[in-house]
Amino acid sequence: MENIVVEIEHLKKYFGNNKVLEDISFKLEKGKNLVVLGKSGSGKSVLIKCLVGLIKPDAGKIILLGKNIADLDEKGMNELRKKIGFLFQSAALYDSMTVRENLEFPLRDNKELKKVERENLVKEALKNVGLEEVIDEMPSELSGGMRKRVGLARTIILKPEIILYDEPTTGLDPITSKEISQLILAIQKKFNTAAIIITHDIECARITANSLMIIKDGKSAIEGSFEEVSQSKDKWIHSFFE
Amino acid sequence: MSNESVIINPEIIEKKISSLNSFQKGLTDFFEEVSALTHFTIHFFKEVFLPPYEWKEFLKQSFLIGYKSMPLVGITGFIMGLVLTIQARPTMSTFGAESWIPAMVAVSIVREIGPVITALIFAGKVGSGIGAELASMKVTEQIDAMEVSGTNPFNYIVVTRIAAATIMLPLLVIIGDAIGLCGSYLGVNIQGDVSFHLFFLQVFGKLDFSDVMPAVIKTFFFGFAVGLIGCYKGYNANKGTEGVGKAANAAVVFASLLVFIIDMIAVQLTSLFN
Numbered sequence: 305m306e307n308i309v310v311e312i313e314h315l316k317k318y319f320g321n322n323k324v325l326e327d328i329s330f331k332l333e334k335g336k337n338l339v340v341l342g343k344s345g346s347g348k349s350v351l352i353k354c355l356v357g358l359i360k361p362d363a364g365k366i367i368l369l370g371k372n373i374a375d376l377d378e379k380g381m382n383e384l385r386k387k388i389g390f391l392f393q394s395a396a397l398y399d400s401m402t403v404r405e406n407l408e409f410p411l412r413d414n415k416e417l418k419k420v421e422r423e424n425l426v427k428e429a430l431k432n433v434g435l436e437e438v439i440d441e442m443p444s445e446l447s448g449g450m451r452k453r454v455g456l457a458r459t460i461i462l463k464p465e466i467i468l469y470d471e472p473t474t475g476l477d478p479i480t481s482k483e484i485s486q487l488i489l490a491i492q493k494k495f496n497t498a499a500i501i502i503t504h505d506i507e508c509a510r511i512t513a514n515s516l517m518i519i520k521d522g523k524s525a526i527e528g529s530f531e532e533v534s535q536s537k538d539k540w541i542h543s544f545f546e
Numbered sequence: 547m548s549n550e551s552v553i554i555n556p557e558i559i560e561k562k563i564s565s566l567n568s569f570q571k572g573l574t575d576f577f578e579e580v581s582a583l584t585h586f587t588i589h590f591f592k593e594v595f596l597p598p599y600e601w602k603e604f605l606k607q608s609f610l611i612g613y614k615s616m617p618l619v620g621i622t623g624f625i626m627g628l629v630l631t632i633q634a635r636p637t638m639s640t641f642g643a644e645s646w647i648p649a650m651v652a653v654s655i656v657r658e659i660g661p662v663i664t665a666l667i668f669a670g671k672v673g674s675g676i677g678a679e680l681a682s683m684k685v686t687e688q689i690d691a692m693e694v695s696g697t698n699p700f701n702y703i704v705v706t707r708i709a710a711a712t713i714m715l716p717l718l719v720i721i722g723d724a725i726g727l728c729g730s731y732l733g734v735n736i737q738g739d740v741s742f743h744l745f746f747l748q749v750f751g752k753l754d755f756s757d758v759m760p761a762v763i764k765t766f767f768f769g770f771a772v773g774l775i776g777c778y779k780g781y782n783a784n785k786g787t788e789g790v791g792k793a794a795n796a797a798v799v800f801a802s803l804l805v806f807i808i809d810m811i812a813v814q815l816t817s818l819f820n
Contacts, residue, residue: 353690356693356694357693358690358693358694378698382696382697382698383696385693385694385695385696386695386696388694390691390694392687392690392691393687394686394687396686396687396688396690396691397688398683398688398691398692399682399683399686399688400679409692409695409697410695410696412697413696413697458695462695
């Protein structure tokens with residue numbers, strides 16, 4: 305299908321004797337959000353780190369935007385990474401840089417961009433997350449929710465086709481969590497991005513998921529819409545929604 | 547022949563096996579560390595000559611590593627020159643060789659004390675700073691964030707810092723030596739009366755090209771070692787806040803040790819060529 309932007313086939317990743325990912329397969333269409341649930345240590349973060357090449361899988365196939373990442377050299381992988389956004393659990397803002405410099409960082413390879421254009425892109429990205437006023441502040445001066453928003457602004461500045469969210473609402477209060485979840489949804493609608501969202505937050509999953517997958521013992525235990533999965537008669541799966 | 551049987555205490559054997567195992571583990575860890583450091587160094591030399599060159603970051607790091615270390619190096623250099631002069635006076639007076647103090651202090655500072663002391667201070671300030679900064683970047687996934695944004699983090703973070711440390715330390719040593727000689731001038735004049743002109747005439751009269759050049763050349767290696775160890779320890783830090791402290795501490799200890807080892811080799815080579 306032309307609309308498929310992420311295709312994973314029989315992905316495996318072991319750390320020593322610890323079988324983290326045993327056999328994961330799924331497809332994700334353009335403009336759709338897939339939420340991945342699972343217990344802590346079930347390999348959810350490992351899964352998305354395999355997608356961007358931060359962790360090398362032991363077996364399986366990863367096709368992103370029609371390209372098999374195993375066939376790409378370092379340059380090719382870096383080009384592909386520019387079309388993929390990644391929001392880290394801790395937001396991973398560069399401590400030594402201001403918010404402006406953080407947002408300009410992904411643009412540094414684009415030498416054709418003029419200073420004014422760069423400035424406009426930074427302001428536009430911050431406007432999209434509702435934080436224009438913090439442009440000259442340091443990350444240490446921001447609250448947890450603001451850091452996540454700035455991280456999201458940095459993620460969307462290159463207008464990626466796929467965004468990977470690693471526990472976007474962890475450590476935030478319920479109100480801020482809801483705001484971040486709604487922001488994820490707003491970005492999906494505005495930019496028509498596909499996203500894989502790793503979370504423990506059922507409210508976040510409910511707001512953002514077009515489809516939902518639960519990982520158990522390194523395998524996909526169930527996949528379907530939020531309603532389908534939440535009404536599962538399997539006790540273990542149902543316990544996520546209680 | 548006696549039929550006495552030898553009684554073997556199993557606890558002693560267990561202890562010996564255990565100490566043998568820990569020795570073996572220590573040896574394996576050491577060679578693994580050396581191998582990893584060698585790979586890291588080779589990686590640096592592969593990246594340093596390849597574009598893209600991160601000039602902006604290199605200049606920023608040169609400012610932070612070099613300029614920001616100047617007050618500490620300056621104060622230390624001044625005290626070093628002053629104390630050395632004051633301490634040397636009684637012994638030199640015994641031989642009636644007070645007039646040789648400026649020359650003796652100058653040779654000591656320029657050839658040995660200046661480069662080594664400055665390098666050790668540099669290892670303490672810059673090496674630990676780099677180690678802690680990089681380890682903290684690793685723990686908070688900033689290095690991963692750089693990688694997924696399509697930037698080569700090794701080139702951006704490691705190459706720039708090692709290059710800046712390599713180039714900045716010789717400059718700091720030259721400045722530290724100069725300030726150290728000023729401290730010595732003050733030390734000479736505490737109990738004597740030597741003009742500035744005469745003092746430096748005696749200093750430069752005794753300093754040879756063979757005193758200055760080897761000392762300057764070895765400081766490039768000191769700087770490289772401090773930058774390399776700081777980056778290596780930080781970049782390979784274990785996850786968690788404990789890893790940050792360990793990286794900073796290990797960076798200072800290993801960089802300082804390496805400074806002495808390089809100095810020992812440099813002295814041997816200098817003697818050989820002289």
